[in-house]
Amino acid sequence: xxxxxxxxxxxxxxxxxxxxxxxxxxxxxxxxxxxxxxxxxxxxxxxxxxxxxxxxxxxxxxxxxxxxxxxxxxxxxxxxxxxxxxxxxxxxxxxxxxxxxxxxxxxxxxxxxxxxxxxxxxxxxxxxxxxxxxxxxxxxxxxxxxxxxxxxxxxxxxxxxxxxxxxxxxxxxxxxxxxxxxxxxxxxxxxxxxxxxxxxxxxxxxxxxxxxxxxxxxxxxxxxxxxxxxxxxxxxxxxxxxxxxxxxxxxxxxxxxxxxxxxxxxxxxxxxxxxxxxxxxxxxxxxxxxxxxxxxxxxxxxxxxxxxxxxxxxxxxxxxxxxxxxxxxxxxxxxxxxxxxxxxxxxxxxxxxxxxxxxxxxxxxxxxxxxxxxxxxxxxxxxxxxxxxxxxxxxxxxxxxxxxxxxxxxxxxxxxxxx
Amino acid sequence: xxxxxxxxxxxxxxxxxxxxxxxxxxxxxxxxxxxxxxxxxxxxxxxxxxxxxxxxxxxxxxxxxxxxxxxxxxxxxxxxxxxxxxxxxxxxxxxxxxxxxxxxxxxxxxxxxxxxxxxxxxxxxxxxxxxxxxxxxxxxxxxxxxxxxxxxxxxxxxxxxxxxxxxxxxxxxxxxxxxxxxxxxxxxxxxxxxxxxxxxxxxxxxxxxxxxxxxxxxxxxxxxxxxxxxxxxxxxxxxxxxxxxxxxxxxxxxxxxxxxxxxxxxxxxxxxxxxxxxxxxxxxxxxxxxxxxxxxxxxxxxxxxxxxxxxxxxxxxxxxxxxxxxxxxxxxxxxxxxxxxxxxxxxxxxx
Numbered sequence: 001x002x003x004x005x006x007x008x009x010x011x012x013x014x015x016x017x018x019x020x021x022x023x024x025x026x027x028x029x030x031x032x033x034x035x036x037x038x039x040x041x042x043x044x045x046x047x048x049x050x051x052x053x054x055x056x057x058x059x060x061x062x063x064x065x066x067x068x069x070x071x072x073x074x075x076x077x078x079x080x081x082x083x084x085x086x087x088x089x090x091x092x093x094x095x096x097x098x099x100x101x102x103x104x105x106x107x108x109x110x111x112x113x114x115x116x117x118x119x120x121x122x123x124x125x126x127x128x129x130x131x132x133x134x135x136x137x138x139x140x141x142x143x144x145x146x147x148x149x150x151x152x153x154x155x156x157x158x159x160x161x162x163x164x165x166x167x168x169x170x171x172x173x174x175x176x177x178x179x180x181x182x183x184x185x186x187x188x189x190x191x192x193x194x195x196x197x198x199x200x201x202x203x204x205x206x207x208x209x210x211x212x213x214x215x216x217x218x219x220x221x222x223x224x225x226x227x228x229x230x231x232x233x234x235x236x237x238x239x240x241x242x243x244x245x246x247x248x249x250x251x252x253x254x255x256x257x258x259x260x261x262x263x264x265x266x267x268x269x270x271x272x273x274x275x276x277x278x279x280x281x282x283x284x285x286x287x288x289x290x291x292x293x294x295x296x297x298x299x300x301x302x303x304x305x306x307x308x309x310x311x312x313x314x315x316x317x318x319x320x321x322x323x324x325x326x327x328x329x330x331x332x333x334x335x336x337x338x339x340x341x342x343x344x345x346x347x348x349x350x351x352x353x354x355x356x357x358x359x360x361x362x363x364x365x366x367x368x369x370x371x372x373x374x375x376x377x378x379x380x381x382x383x384x385x386x387x388x389x390x391x392x393x394x395x396x397x398x399x400x401x402x403x404x405x406x407x408x409x410x411x412x413x414x415x416x417x418x419x
Numbered sequence: 420x421x422x423x424x425x426x427x428x429x430x431x432x433x434x435x436x437x438x439x440x441x442x443x444x445x446x447x448x449x450x451x452x453x454x455x456x457x458x459x460x461x462x463x464x465x466x467x468x469x470x471x472x473x474x475x476x477x478x479x480x481x482x483x484x485x486x487x488x489x490x491x492x493x494x495x496x497x498x499x500x501x502x503x504x505x506x507x508x509x510x511x512x513x514x515x516x517x518x519x520x521x522x523x524x525x526x527x528x529x530x531x532x533x534x535x536x537x538x539x540x541x542x543x544x545x546x547x548x549x550x551x552x553x554x555x556x557x558x559x560x561x562x563x564x565x566x567x568x569x570x571x572x573x574x575x576x577x578x579x580x581x582x583x584x585x586x587x588x589x590x591x592x593x594x595x596x597x598x599x600x601x602x603x604x605x606x607x608x609x610x611x612x613x614x615x616x617x618x619x620x621x622x623x624x625x626x627x628x629x630x631x632x633x634x635x636x637x638x639x640x641x642x643x644x645x646x647x648x649x650x651x652x653x654x655x656x657x658x659x660x661x662x663x664x665x666x667x668x669x670x671x672x673x674x675x676x677x678x679x680x681x682x683x684x685x686x687x688x689x690x691x692x693x694x695x696x697x698x699x700x701x702x703x704x705x706x707x708x709x710x711x712x713x714x715x716x717x718x719x720x721x722x723x724x725x726x727x728x729x730x731x732x733x734x735x736x737x738x739x740x741x742x743x744x745x746x747x748x749x750x751x752x753x754x755x756x757x758x759x760x761x762x763x764x765x766x767x768x769x770x
Contacts (some may be wrong), residue, residue: 134718135716135718135719136718146719150716150719150720153716153719154714154716154719157714163710163711166703166706166707166715167717167718215699215738217703217717218701218702218703218717218738219702219717219721219722219737219738220717220721221717221718222717222718358699359699359738359739361737361738361739362699362738362739362740373596373657376657376658376660376661378639378658378660378661378664379660379664380659380660380661380662380663380664380667381663381664382664384664384667384668384671386675388638388668389668389671389672389675390675391620392619392620392621392634392636392672393618393619393620393672393675393676394617394618394619394620398620399617399618402617403617
């Protein structure tokens with residue numbers, strides 16, 4: 001080939017490509033010396049096909065990209081395909097992985113972290129496109145620990161300086177609800193439990209929105225709230241048949257894992273609904289409890305904005321009226337630790353008093369009081385008495401005893417089965 | 420006010436006391452202590468609830484805290500701070516100087532025009548109604564009565580939850596409490612860890628698990644990691660001075676064990692503080708508006724991680740209103756960070 005090598009024997013530049021038994025060779029046309037045997041192909045397939053392929057599938061990439069990075073990039077693609085993500089997601093995720101790999105901290109990280117990094121890149125891509133993918137799903141797919149995943153995720157977001165939007169709750173509800181196997185009769189799902197998907201979806205969305213307004217979602221994992229909301233929505237659409245079904249049985253039937261906090265979220269959601277029901281005149285007389293309120297969820301959701309405003313008051317206006325109330329009632333209460341616990345006491349006297357709309361963690365009484373630390377007048381340069389230091393030292397006798405005890409215990413350990 | 424006194428110097432203390440009581444009921448007051456320059460001694464920041472005895476003894480000793488406000492610069496206060504609050508704070512600062520002024524002469528005597536009095540009186544009376552149920556005895560707190568002890572079981576530190584009142588100004592009035600100080604010191608001699616573990620009662624050493632001796636002392640309640648190179652880490656103290664004292668005690672223990680330990684390069688590496696803003700916070704909203712600083716992943720952690728740039732502090736903000744501040748090398752950084760975050764959090768107070 002012109003403009004290339006020279007023959008090592010005669011120094012001629014006339015090298016020709018010739019094939020010897022279909023192996024292409026570079027031969028010097030002057031002296032016949034074989035310069036090279038076999039030409040490096042740029043395609044994996046046979047050269048005769050000469051198909052155009054992407055750079056990523058060619059070996060050209062191999063030269064510049066390390067093996068572990070290649071493996072990682074392959075896994076990113078595989079993960080995107082398993083999750084059936086749109087094509088653009090794959091490219092973005094690949095880009096993030098490559099960017100991450102430029103940092104030495106990632107290059108020298110353990111294999112476990114690199115595996116988890118694959119999931120992080122896919123997750124970030126999905127979040128940026130508002131595709132509802134939870135970390136739990138990715139960890140399950142990667143067989144990874146959530147702790148390891150969270151460490152890698154926080155690191156990579158900080159390292160690449162990425163803006164990752166929050167998980168979109170509405171989309172998550174839609175995806176998650178669609179995964180419930182309740183929309184068709186099957187051997188495990190009797191006819192009375194089958195539900196229309198759209199109806200269930202819309203009601204679940206309303207319940208999740210209600211939960212989010214009443215502080216049940218902030219700071220908590222989103223999925224258990226959605227599970228509880230789906231269950232309530234499903235029950236309320238045909239309460240007569242479904243009230244007997246428990247949350248655990250519901251999830252089992254729907255072929256969905258029951259997250260542990262879902263039961264607690266369910267109780268909280270029902271409590272909110274009960275308080276709202278207390279504001280509807282025709283429901284007040286019924287004296288609802290946590291099971292019977294399910295029958296009226298439809299009504300409650302229809303008027304939820306008004307009922308929330310009536311049932312709850314938050315902020316200082318309510319606090320002020322309550323405080324004045326207490327002043328008039330006599331100030332024997334002393335100081336309450338938190339204002340609303342005082343409100344609870346007054347609520348006993350006036351049951352119709354609106355409750356506070358607060359996160360559940362603020363409504364529970366504090367487990368232990370936080371004592372004010374005493375004023376410390378330490379200067380840091382005080383004299384340290386010898387006796388104080390000596391209390392921490394062993395006497396020689398104690399040292400001997402300790403050494404003897406240590407030796408004895410080590411002897412006992414080295415002879416595990418004494419005769 | 421008590422009857423007229425011929426000596427102006429004598430009459431003024433009663434005025435101070437009246438103003439002090441008004442100030443005590445106003446949670447604006449402690450806002451000043453965190454905002455001082457580091458000139459102020461650190462252990463001044465914890466106001467001690469004065470016992471009724473001390474109050475009846477000397478009305479000048481209403482507060483045990485000795486806060487030197489002589490160099491207070493109030494220019495940091497936000498513009499919305501109303502005039503009466505500004506005056507109020509100024510008055511408070513002046514008589515604080517008065518209180519601890521054993522050595523100080525009364526040159527910073529407060530010039531009190533009657534208008535300021537009136538404003539302060541009105542201001543504190545509006546707040547005092549809210550606090551009245553916390554002070555069963557103080558029925559009409561607007562009236563000063565020198566004998567009546569301030570029912571200051573109302574310590575003005577953040578960890579004691581107080582009934583929230585709509586603050587009249589943007590100052591937070593909350594002081595973050597220091598919870599942990601991490602410091603390092605160089606003992607500058609090679610140490611035999613086995614010998615230390617053998618001769619010290621309060622030491623544990625498990626070379627297979629960790630290559631350092633873990634030593635603990637009771638007062639100040641701290642833990643230290645002592646390495647064979649002679650470097651030591653001291654954790655668990657609640658103030659800088661306590662950390663230094665504890666580190667010195669550990670060094671003395673090592674000295675008594677026969678090593679020529681010195682005490683070089685003592686440095687505070689990290690300070691952790693916490694406080695409670697006493698209202699719930701919409702974390703989802705906060706992460707939307709402050710996306711470049713916040714990280715909120717409810718799937719991983721219930722709190723929002725806010726990385727403040729100036730000062731360089733990391734804050735953990737929870738839905739209950741509790742805030743943890745960490746990453747500080749100086750106490751003032753914690754206070755500054757909290758004063759920066761408080762107005763942001765207040766913006767998310769209502770749902």
